[in-house]
Amino acid sequence: MRKFVYQFSEGSKDMKVLLGGKGANLAEMTNIGLPVPPGFTIGTDACKDYNENDQTLSEEIFEEVLTHLKLLEEKTGKQFGSNENPLLVSVRSGAPVSMPGMMDTILNLGLNDKAVQGMIHQTKDARSSLDSYRRFIQMFGDVVRGIPSYKFEEALSLIKKQKGYAQDTELTPDDLEKLITTYQELYLEHGSEPFPQDPLTQLRLAVQSVFDSWMNPRAVVYRRLNDIDPNFGTAVNIQAMVFGNTGNKSGTGIAFTRNPSTGEKAVFGEFLINAQGEDVVAGIRTPEDISKLKSHLPDAYHELMGTCELLENHYLDMQDIEFTIEKEKLFVLQTRNGKRTAQASVQVAVDLVHEGKISRDEAIKRIDTKQIDQLLHPTFEKKALEKGEVLATGLPASPGAASGKIYFDASEAVAAADLGQKVILVRNETSPEDIEGMAKSEAILTAHGGMTSHAAVVARGMGKCCVAGCSEIDINEKEKTIVTNSGITLREGDAVSLDGSTGKVYLGEILLTEAEIGGHFDELMEWVNEVKQLDIRVNADTPNDLLTAIHFGAEGIGLCRTEHMFFHEERIAYVRQMIVAESLEERKRALAHLKEMQKEDFIQLFRIAKGRPVNIRLLDPPLHEFLPKAEKDLERLAQDTGKTLAEIKKRVNELAESNPMLGHRGCRLAVTYPEIYKMQAEAIMESAVQIHDEGQKVFPEIMIPLVSSKEELAFVKQEIKESVQAIFDRERVLLPYDIGTMIEIPRACVTADEIAKEAQFFSFGTNDLTQLTYGFSRDDAGKFLPSYSERGILETDPFQTLDTAGVGALVEMAVSRGRMANPNMKMGVCGEHGGDPRSIHFFHKLGLKYVSCSPFRVPIARLAAAQVVLEEREQLQKV
Ligand code: PEP
Ligand code: MG
Numbered sequence: 016m017r018k019f020v021y022q023f024s025e026g027s028k029d030m031k032v033l034l035g036g037k038g039a040n041l042a043e044m045t046n047i048g049l050p051v052p053p054g055f056t057i058g059t060d061a062c063k064d065y066n067e068n069d070q071t072l073s074e075e076i077f078e079e080v081l082t083h084l085k086l087l088e089e090k091t092g093k094q095f096g097s098n099e100n101p102l103l104v105s106v107r108s109g110a111p112v113s114m115p116g117m118m119d120t121i122l123n124l125g126l127n128d129k130a131v132q133g134m135i136h137q138t139k140d141a142r143s144s145l146d147s148y149r150r151f152i153q154m155f156g157d158v159v160r161g162i163p164s165y166k167f168e169e170a171l172s173l174i175k176k177q178k179g180y181a182q183d184t185e186l187t188p189d190d191l192e193k194l195i196t197t198y199q200e201l202y203l204e205h206g207s208e209p210f211p212q213d214p215l216t217q218l219r220l221a222v223q224s225v226f227d228s229w230m231n232p233r234a235v236v237y238r239r240l241n242d243i244d245p246n247f248g249t250a251v252n253i254q255a256m257v258f259g260n261t262g263n264k265s266g267t268g269i270a271f272t273r274n275p276s277t278g279e280k281a282v283f284g285e286f287l288i289n290a291q292g293e294d295v296v297a298g299i300r301t302p303e304d305i306s307k308l309k310s311h312l313p314d315a316y317h318e319l320m321g322t323c324e325l326l327e328n329h330y331l332d333m334q335d336i337e338f339t340i341e342k343e344k345l346f347v348l349q350t351r352n353g354k355r356t357a358q359a360s361v362q363v364a365v366d367l368v369h370e371g372k373i374s375r376d377e378a379i380k381r382i383d384t385k386q387i388d389q390l391l392h393p394t395f396e397k398k399a400l401e402k403g404e405v406l407a408t409g410l411p412a413s414p415g416a417a418s419g420k421i422y423f424d425a426s427e428a429v430a431a432a433d434l435g436q437k438v439i440l441v442r443n444e445t446s447p448e449d450i451e452g453m454a455k456s457e458a459i460l461t462a463h464g465g466m467t468s469h470a471a472v473v474a475r476g477m478g479k480c481c482v483a484g485c486s487e488i489d490i491n492e493k494e495k496t497i498v499t500n501s502g503i504t505l506r507e508g509d510a511v512s513l514d515g516s517t518g519k520v521y522l523g524e525i526l527l528t529e530a531e532i533g534g535h536f537d538e539l540m541e542w543v544n545e546v547k548q549l550d551i552r553v554n555a556d557t558p559n560d561l562l563t564a565i566h567f568g569a570e571g572i573g574l575c576r577t578e579h580m581f582f583h584e585e586r587i588a589y590v591r592q593m594i595v596a597e598s599l600e601e602r603k604r605a606l607a608h609l610k611e612m613q614k615e616d617f618i619q620l621f622r623i624a625k626g627r628p629v630n631i632r633l634l635d636p637p638l639h640e641f642l643p644k645a646e647k648d649l650e651r652l653a654q655d656t657g658k659t660l661a662e663i664k665k666r667v668n669e670l671a672e673s674n675p676m677l678g679h680r681g682c683r684l685a686v687t688y689p690e691i692y693k694m695q696a697e698a699i700m701e702s703a704v705q706i707h708d709e710g711q712k713v714f715p716e717i718m719i720p721l722v723s724s725k726e727e728l729a730f731v732k733q734e735i736k737e738s739v740q741a742i743f744d745r746e747r748v749l750l751p752y753d754i755g756t757m758i759e760i761p762r763a764c765v766t767a768d769e770i771a772k773e774a775q776f777f778s779f780g781t782n783d784l785t786q787l788t789y790g791f792s793r794d795d796a797g798k799f800l801p802s803y804s805e806r807g808i809l810e811t812d813p814f815q816t817l818d819t820a821g822v823g824a825l826v827e828m829a830v831s832r833g834r835m836a837n838p839n840m841k842m843g844v845c846g847e848h849g850g851d852p853r854s855i856h857f858f859h860k861l862g863l864k865y866v867s868c869s870p871f872r873v874p875i876a877r878l879a880a881a882q883v884v885l886e887e888r889e890q891l892q893k894v
Pocket of ligand 2 (some may be wrong): 810
């Protein structure tokens with residue numbers, strides 16, 4: 016017989032795939048002697064079985080559950096369904112990978128009209144017993160029958176209003192009895208059958224609902240956003256209830272062993288007296304800081320602090336712990352590695368190394384490359400911020416800064432973001448249904464909830480700025496308004512700015528500046544450098560980009576797109592003159608201007624690079640990006656060239672191409688007009704000579720784009736070499752430099768052994784290589800690729816993450832053929848994939864020398880390059 020159900024004492028923290036994260040950790044904590052209420056876990060295999068059998072819970076599995084339930088009754092001395100001494104349980108989901116707020120929880124299961132009397136008899140506390148019952152009906156109705164929670168909340172508010180109560184805790188047993196009757200009526204009305212009084216029926220339905228919730232749309236979206244395997248399934252944890260809502264000596268809360276926003280080493284958390292767990296997370300009541308627990312319940316507080324230390328030392332990572340105190344006795348309900356901001360992630364990892372708890376390698380492995388983006392988040396520009404008008408202050412729930420237009424509904428936020436607007440999602444409190452709206456917004460603002468509310472936890476995970484619990488504003492989601500304390504009214508589409516690090520909300524838009532990193536991050540990155548083998552270069556065309564990149568640790572320029580240096584209005588005029596020139600003379604006139612501009616730029620880049628390699632790619636202008644279209648640009652070109660408007664239009668027409676991406680671009684330009692690359696080669700070398708004369712080191716790499724054959728490269732290279740030699744002869748110097756080629760056409764990959772004879776380096780242009788391998792136009796793929804991902808035809812966008820099976824195979828072929836001809840050939844990547852962690856893993860395994868990416872991805876690339884080395888070492892150890 017297969018085993019599906021496990022007592023907590025049968026599991027361990029290493030059994031996450033079978034028991035889910037929550038179940039595995041409950042087992043671990045039970046086994047190390049922590050005060051965990053007893054219970055058992057229905058493993059993920061049961062969820063798979065359920066899904067394979069058309070969402071049916073087999074009798075075999077349910078029988079096994081009942082056997083374990085008997086054991087639980089023996090342990091607690093209570094009976095399931097008893098109207099004297101009832102056993103109540105919580106039923107909670109727990110997937111192998113943590114999915115906060117995604118799955119459903121039911122508390123107080125086992126209560127019915129009779130059992131609640133038994134509970135009153137036993138606890139001598141009618142109020143908390145009845146309160147538990149009404150919560151159970153609400154949660155059960157919501158999770159099992161899909162009855163919206165607000166229906167129950169409305170009934171609750173109505174009674175409170177009638178009685179003039181401010182707090183839920185003011186409800187008397189009488190009020191609660193009435194409320195229970197109303198709740199049962201609501202259940203019957205919306206659930207089309209009476210609320211089930213049989214606890215075993217309750218249990219069966221609850222387990223089925225947890226399994227069903229694995230496939231609910233919000234869970235599916237969360238898994239998609241976080242790359243979680245959809246085949247895992249969820250486990251179900253069934254655990255004896257403990258009660259945080261039994262008076263002022265009881266409570267419930269969440270404790271992080273370190274600060275999840277900053278990483279500071281100090282227990283951080285929140286609690287509510289006289290409440291049950293979901294009150295803290297749901298954000299309906301605003302919780303108190305954990306330090307206040309010390310005066311309320313000192314013994315429980317000290318035990319909790321001891322537990323935090325013990326758990327962190329056991330797991331060797333920052334823990335996120337859920338606890339309940341029942342009549343002064345502490346119970347631990349859950350522990351897991353705490354979600355944290357990138358800043359906290361880095362600080363905690365580095366601190367743990369300093370504390371001698373983990374190795375440097377372990378610290379590197381723990382940083383999520385996706386999160387590093389957060390560290391590089393912008394903040395508000397100081398001067399602009401001083402002028403900013405503060406509307407309100409809430410909790411600094413997730414760092415960063417953002418400006419945008421406010422939307423009060425997640426789907427409207429998505430629609431506005433899809434139209435290109437910067438959007439701030441404003442809600443009283445968020446719920447998992449809002450997940451897509453949150454993902455597409457710049458930032459999130461809520462009026463209710465604490466630092467561990469749904470909005471706060473999810474925003475931190477997404478690396479999004481969030482101000483939560485901003486009670487100084489009144490949000491009316493129906494009217495779509497925010498009213499501030501000072502009486503200012505904002506409506507949908509109005510702009511606000513949020514600072515997720517201070518919790519401040521500002522009126523209007525505020526200028527942003529780029530992020531600054533340092534301290535712990537720099538230390539971690541030094542360790543990264545000792546491990547990684549790939550060099551990380553930058554794709555940079557401006558001094559600013561290069562400065563930023565060097566600050567982030569770039570080891571040279573891997574791609575300077577010279578045509579990008581001409582996008583400026585004044586400069587593009589000369590490029591256009593060059594393109595429309597009809598004679599050598601005309602072209603040379605335009606080129607002379609361009610040469611001077613190029614020299615200025617190259618000199619600046621060489622100075623900043625200080626001897627690091629600077630890879631300059633010769634012109635590769637797809638014509639459609641450069642030919643003038645607007646009437647005023649055509650007129651300007653006519654003026655500049657001394658031609659008539661009609662002549663210019665005719666020439667532009669002649670030059671227009673049907674497929675510019677496959678047209679007269681790259682080195683083809685130099686085959687027809689060698690003087691273009693000659694000019695660029697002169698500009699590069701004359702600048703290099705000047706830098707050399709200034710006593711500085713300089714190392715240019717001249718890169719020829721869009722090469723498809725050895726002969727083509729040989730022709731273009733010859734012209735360049737002659738120009739360079741002429742400068743060396745004239746200046747009586749000899750500087751080191753390399754001439755190489757981009758490999759971005761499939762034919763170049765196939766004939767790489769031939770091409771290698773003419774090249775000192777290869778740089779893979781994986782953007783064009785992807786375009787030409789798939790035959791997907793880079794400019795138009797956005798129109799059809801989304802359907803490919805929706806239909807599951809493409810798992811990832813091949814322009815972002817390298818298609819290793821197709822494009823990658825061509826790269827691999829080029830590498831091995833290139834090395835056959837030239838074993839020491841320097842090879843790197845300069846397409847967008849050079850900044851993508853998964854692609855970087857592939858390039859490392861091919862033994863390339865470097866990857867090159869945009870400045871802000873340099874730290875991510877460094878980290879990914881180190882992580883792949885560590886991964887390889889681990890695999891080797893296993894063999
Ligand atoms: C490439 O094609 O990958 C590349 C780096 O060049 P570009 O994007 O400029 O075509
Ligand atoms: Mg290209």
